[in-house]
Amino acid sequence: MMNNIDKPTSPTGSDTQQAAFDAWQQNYDALIGEDAPVKNRSGIEVQPLYWPGSDPDGDYGDKLGFPGADPMTRGIYPTMHRGRTWSQRQLIGLGRPVDFNARIKKILASGASALSIIPCNSVYRGIDCDEVEPEILGTCGTIINTEEDMDICLADIPIDEISIGLNDPSPFTMLAQMLVVAEKRGIDWKKVTGTSNQSDYISHFVANHMFYRLSLQGARRVQLDTAAYLAEHVPNWNAFSIVGQHMQQAGATPAQAMGLTLSTAIQYAEDCKARGMDPEKFLERFTFFFDISISFFEEVAKFRAGRRIWNNLVTERFGVTNPRAKRFKFHAQTSGCDLTRQQPLNNIARVTVQAMAGILGGLQSMHTDGYDEVLSTPTEDSAKIAVSTQNILKHEAHLCDVIDPLGGSYYVESLTDAMEAEILDVIAQIDAEGGMFKAVESGFVQQLIGASALEFQDQVDSGEQIVVGVNAFAEDEDASARPTLKRPPKEHMEQQVERLKQNKAARDTDALTQALEGLRKAAQSEDTNIFAAEIDAVRAGATLGEIVKVLRDELGFGQPLVVA
Amino acid sequence: MIEVLLAPARVLVTKIGLDGHDRGSRIIAAYLRDAGMEVIYTNPWQAIDAVVALALEEDVDVIGISSLATDHLLVPKLMVALDAAGLGHVRVVVGGIVPDEDEADLLSAGVSKVFHPGAVREEIVSVVEQLAIAANNERPVD
Numbered sequence: 001m002m003n004n005i006d007k008p009t010s011p012t013g014s015d016t017q018q019a020a021f022d023a024w025q026q027n028y029d030a031l032i033g034e035d036a037p038v039k040n041r042s043g044i045e046v047q048p049l050y051w052p053g054s055d056p057d058g059d060y061g062d063k064l065g066f067p068g069a070d071p072m073t074r075g076i077y078p079t080m081h082r083g084r085t086w087s088q089r090q091l092i093g094l095g096r097p098v099d100f101n102a103r104i105k106k107i108l109a110s111g112a113s114a115l116s117i118i119p120c121n122s123v124y125r126g127i128d129c130d131e132v133e134p135e136i137l138g139t140c141g142t143i144i145n146t147e148e149d150m151d152i153c154l155a156d157i158p159i160d161e162i163s164i165g166l167n168d169p170s171p172f173t174m175l176a177q178m179l180v181v182a183e184k185r186g187i188d189w190k191k192v193t194g195t196s197n198q199s200d201y202i203s204h205f206v207a208n209h210m211f212y213r214l215s216l217q218g219a220r221r222v223q224l225d226t227a228a229y230l231a232e233h234v235p236n237w238n239a240f241s242i243v244g245q246h247m248q249q250a251g252a253t254p255a256q257a258m259g260l261t262l263s264t265a266i267q268y269a270e271d272c273k274a275r276g277m278d279p280e281k282f283l284e285r286f287t288f289f290f291d292i293s294i295s296f297f298e299e300v301a302k303f304r305a306g307r308r309i310w311n312n313l314v315t316e317r318f319g320v321t322n323p324r325a326k327r328f329k330f331h332a333q334t335s336g337c338d339l340t341r342q343q344p345l346n347n348i349a350r351v352t353v354q355a356m357a358g359i360l361g362g363l364q365s366m367h368t369d370g371y372d373e374v375l376s377t378p379t380e381d382s383a384k385i386a387v388s389t390q391n392i393l394k395h396e397a398h399l400c401d402v403i404d405p406l407g408g409s410y411y412v413e414s415l416t417d418a419m420e421a422e423i424l425d426v427i428a429q430i431d432a433e434g435g436m437f438k439a440v441e442s443g444f445v446q447q448l449i450g451a452s453a454l455e456f457q458d459q460v461d462s463g464e465q466i467v468v469g470v471n472a473f474a475e476d477e478d479a480s481a482r483p484t485l486k487r488p489p490k491e492h493m494e495q496q497v498e499r500l501k502q503n504k505a506a507r508d509t510d511a512l513t514q515a516l517e518g519l520r521k522a523a524q525s526e527d528t529n530i531f532a533a534e535i536d537a538v539r540a541g542a543t544l545g546e547i548v549k550v551l552r553d554e555l556g557f558g559q560p561l562v563v564a
Numbered sequence: 565m566i567e568v569l570l571a572p573a574r575v576l577v578t579k580i581g582l583d584g585h586d587r588g589s590r591i592i593a594a595y596l597r598d599a600g601m602e603v604i605y606t607n608p609w610q611a612i613d614a615v616v617a618l619a620l621e622e623d624v625d626v627i628g629i630s631s632l633a634t635d636h637l638l639v640p641k642l643m644v645a646l647d648a649a650g651l652g653h654v655r656v657v658v659g660g661i662v663p664d665e666d667e668a669d670l671l672s673a674g675v676s677k678v679f680h681p682g683a684v685r686e687e688i689v690s691v692v693e694q695l696a697i698a699a700n701n702e703r704p705v706d
Contacts, residue, residue, distance in 0.1 A: 121582035121633055125609065133641075136581055139634035209584030209608060250587045337587075341681045374681050376663040377634070450590055457591050461685045470682040487634075559607055560584070 021053055040298045041456070042255035044418045050410035058413065063308070067403050068323070070315075073308040073416065074404035075362045076327040081400035087114040087365040088390050089165055089331060094377070095488035096496050097152035100142040103380070104157070110387055114365065116165035116197060117153060117174065119144045124169055126213045126548030130497050138488045140377055141167075143496050145544045146503050150177035151184075160187045164194035165331075169211030170201050171222045171530065171551050176538045179234065195238040195287055197331070199223070202264050203243040206440050207250035207449060209560045213548055216441060218555025223268070224275050226531040231282060238287045240268055241331070247445075248291035249337055251453020254302045255419055259426025260436070260445060261288060262309060266427075267436040269318060279318040283325035290330055292358040294338045294350050300406055301415040303330070303361030305423055308416075313427075331365035332358045339374040342469035343477065347371035352389055359399050360406050366390060443561050500543070507541040515540035516550055523554035565701050573601045573696030574624045578615055579608035580642065581635025588660055589630035592688065596628075599689040601696075612638065616645045619654055625696035631660040640673035647674075653702035655695035659683065 028048060029035075038046045047054075067075035077083065088111060094100065104115050118141040122132040128145045129137055137143065144150055159182050168174035175196055182192055198204070201219035204211040214222060227239040244252075244261035252260060265286060272282045288306075292299050310328040314320040334354035339347040348371045355368050368386040370378030378386075393399050406412045433439035440446070459465040466472045515537040522533035530551070537547055552558075577593045579586065586608055593605045604622045619627055627646075629639055636658050646654055658670055659679035667678045676695050679688060 124584075125582050133581070133638055135637040135641075136634050139637070140583075204584075207587075209586065212584065249585075374661060376661065450594075453587055453591060454594055457685075467682075471684075560586075562605060562607055 018053060021051060024049070040254075040415075041293065041295050042253040042298060042302075042419060042422050044255075044298075044415070044422060046415070050414050052410065054410055054414045055417065058417075063413075063417075064407060070326070071308045071311045072326065072328065073304050073311075074407050076307065076329065076364075080362060080403040081359070082403055085394055085400050086359070086363050086390075087163060087331075088112045088387060089114045089116050089163075089365045089367055094142060095138045096492055097142055097144060097149045099488070099492070100153045101155050101157075104153075107383070107387070108157075108162075110384065111391055112387060114163040114165065114194075115157070116167065116367075117142065117144070118167050119174065121210070123174075123544060124167075124210045124213075126169070126545065126552070128500060128543050128545030129493070130500055131545065134490070134493060137493045138496065143493075144174060144177070145500055146541070147177045147180045147538050148503055150174065151181045154178070154181060159185065160191040164192075165197045166194065167197045167211075168199070169204070169213055170199065170219045170226075171214070171534055171547065172196055172199070172226050173534070173538070173544045173547050175226075175237075176531070176535045176547075179535060180538045189234045190236065192234055193236040195241050195331075196226075197241050198243050198246075198289060199226075199239060199241050200243040200264060200268075200289075202267065202436055202440055203246045203261075205558070205560055206260075206445050207246035207252075212558040212560060214551060214558045215556025216437070216558070218551065219558065220271065220437070221555065222530055222551070224271055225529045227272060227282065227285075228275065228277065229529050229531040231277065231285070238285045240265075240282075240286045241289050242268065242286065243289045245289050245291040245333055247449055248293065249335065250449050251456060252449045253452050253456075254291075254293060254295065254298050255422035256426055256448065256452060257291065258302050258306045258309075258419075259423040260430065260448075261290070262306070262313065262423065263427050263430035263436040263439070265310070266313070266317065269314075270435070273318070279314070279320050280322045280325050283314055283318065283320055284322070284327075286329075288328065288330040290332045291335045291337075292332045292354045292361075293335045294354050294357075296353055296357045297412060297415055298419070299354070299357035300361045301412060301419045302423075303332075303358070303363065304404075304407075304412070304416045305420040306330075307362070309420060309423055309427075329364050331367070332361075332363045333367040334358070334369045336369050336373050339369065339371070340467060340469050341374045342474065344371055344375055346469060347374070348385060348389070351386065352393070355389055355393055356397075356399065359393060360404075362404060440561075446561060503541070504543065511540045512537075512542060516542055516546060519547065519550050520554060523551055566697060569693070569697055569700065573626065573693060574604070574622060575601050575626045575628060575692060575696070576604045576606070576615070576619055576622060576624045577628045577630070578606045578610050578618075579630050579635065580610050580612060580615060581631070581633070581638050582609065583631065583633040583635050584608045585632040586630070588632065589628070592628055592630065592659060595685050595689055596692060599693070601692070612642050612645050615642060616649045616651065619646065619651055620649060624654060625699040626655045626657065626692050628692070629656065629658045631658060631662065633661070636660065636662050636666060636670065639670055639675060643674040650704065653699050653704065655699045657692065657695065659688075 064073045068078035120141040120143045129143045166174045230237050230239045242265045244257040248257035307328040311326045334351045351368050370382030370386050372382045430439050463471050519533040519537045522528040522530045593603045597603045655676045657677045662678050
């Protein structure tokens with residue numbers, strides 16, 4: 001049968017090399033029998049063999065260059081993982097602030113080098129714990145409603161010496177609380193470093209919807225106010241964490257997820273620029289967050305292509321010359337969607353392969369999933385294995401010894417080019433829709449992702465995509481052997497609700513009312529910074545629920561578009 | 565007793581509680597629609613009262629609750645509220661991340677079936693179809 005590799009007109013090698021390739025192709029075709037086309041998740045057809053003739057015109061300098069220099073395909077820093085490895089940023093959160101504090105101290109002692117705070121889902125919804133159904137309180141994350149809660153979470157943690165990630169929906173109450181805690185401890189805000197994880201209201205509007213509290217337009221206003229405030233007062237804080245993870249978890253292919261994320265970043269950059277901010281400066285504070293699926297080479301190519309596109313794009317669209325503003329810094333998380341409930345220990349192997357793809361793709365920060373994530377909220381034991389997986393890959397497998405070790409592979413370079421073309425096609429589609437904001441308002445993006453999710457599910461249902469233990473190699477299992485997480489004791493949650501009530505009762509009500517009124521007025525006016533008013537409200541003791549309520553009243557309640 | 569439905573089964577696909585992940589609920593809605601059922605689909609975060617009101621208004625046979633985090637722990641409350649509203653015949657299924665020890669609690673609260681990750685289209689469609697027939701056979705006559 002015919003193989004459809006384009007025959008190069010002028011191969012890099014000699015005619016002899018081309019003849020040798022043709023001879024191999026003949027042998028291959030004769031021996032392979034029925035050779036069904038192989039496509040990756042992004043729909044790119046993958047050939048059985050790559051060689052120099054697969055990319056006869058490739059120019060090393062244009063396409064790859066050296067780490068830390070344009071076009072940064074091989075890495076954003078000259079030293080990459082050889083100099084500093086990635087941050088091990090495990091997401092944890094459970095129960096009360098005091099429980100979080102105890103667990104984060106253990107995780108830091110076991111080798112994690114940064115911390116992330118995951119609040120309870122009730123916090124994501126913007127509701128204080130005294131308004132939540134008790135059955136589900138504190139089962140997915142820590143309850144953080146007040147500045148006091150944040151102070152307890154961070155007890156004995158040097159806020160100015162460790163990079164902090166906050167899973168903190170707009171209007172960024174956790175950040176406001178943490179800044180007030182730092183202020184009370186006498187810590188200079190200029191020394192506070194970290195990221196507002198997933199501070200990407202567009203991705204939450206489109207997929208997963210967890211951080212979606214305010215209307216699309218309202219979230220846009222809060223985002224820009226916060227970015228402007230932080231640029232002035234907390235200059236080492238990354239205000240923008242632009243997320244491809246949600247969209248890929250919701251079903252977007254790896255190429256779609258990368259393209260849609262870059263289109264979102266373009267939208268935010270245009271919004272910041274329209275507000276008078278300088279791209280050379282604000283782009284330094286852009287960070288990205290991606291999913292790592294088990295489609296190994298495709299993920300490596302996705303990250304390499306993403307770096308190259310971003311580098312070229314900020315140069316072309318925003319005229320940026322500052323190398324720091326061109327760096328495609330990203331955190332990545334191994335994909336929970338690839339994990340299976342069946343034979344759950346297999347998930348340790350899956351997470352290992354995913355993590356390798358992320359490391360070889362050149363990430364700056366990583367979360368590896370617990371193998372039991374698909375059974376329940378991950379247990380402490382599984383979180384330890386997830387951290388150890390990173391340490392094993394780093395120290396025993398020596399994945400950090402060489403920068404971009406897959407660079408130069410005929411396959412990986414060819415796939416990087418093919419992924420780049422797919423990603424650029426997605427960006428062009430979004431441009432044609434009038435940019436990302438309009439493309440999600442109309443439901444265009446949601447439909448794209450929904451269709452890809454169904455297509456992938458059909459491949460699993462039909463057995464075209466084998467999933468071990470699910471549609472192949474299935475076994476009878478003893479489910480009772482599985483560990484599950486202990487839920488927080490009911491008394492703990494009752495104590496937490498009681499603590500909130502006492503905290504509320506102890507406040508100076510005049511100061512509180514005045515501060516909340518100040519927040520309302522800031523939201524009503526076009527030229528008062530909402531985030532500044534929010535910090536004042538936290539100083540006056542306002543809770544998460546009170547702040548969110550004021551802003552929902554003024555800026556609109558957030559509901560996702562139903563596209564089913 | 566009927567053994568086949570005379571009209572398409574009516575299924576409410578929704579999420580209660582605090583979680584917003586909807587890949588699962590959207591895929592299930594598409595499966596059931598493709599199988600010819602009438603699907604009523606909502607945004608996440610529905611209150612229990614809102615689900616009961618919608619079930620009544622839309623005269624559904626089956627309610628599918630999708631749960632990724634721990635929102636399935638609220639389902640026993642939903643079962644009580646459905647009974648109180650005279651909707652005891654409506655069958656409820658739950659799909660998503662449900663730990664094994666919680667499954668028994670849900671079944672004893674009256675949930676008809678819990679689907680775990682890895683459940684396949686044919687099984688889901690056929691179970692929902694059968695439950696819709698059972699619900700129809702028990703529907704009170706007014």
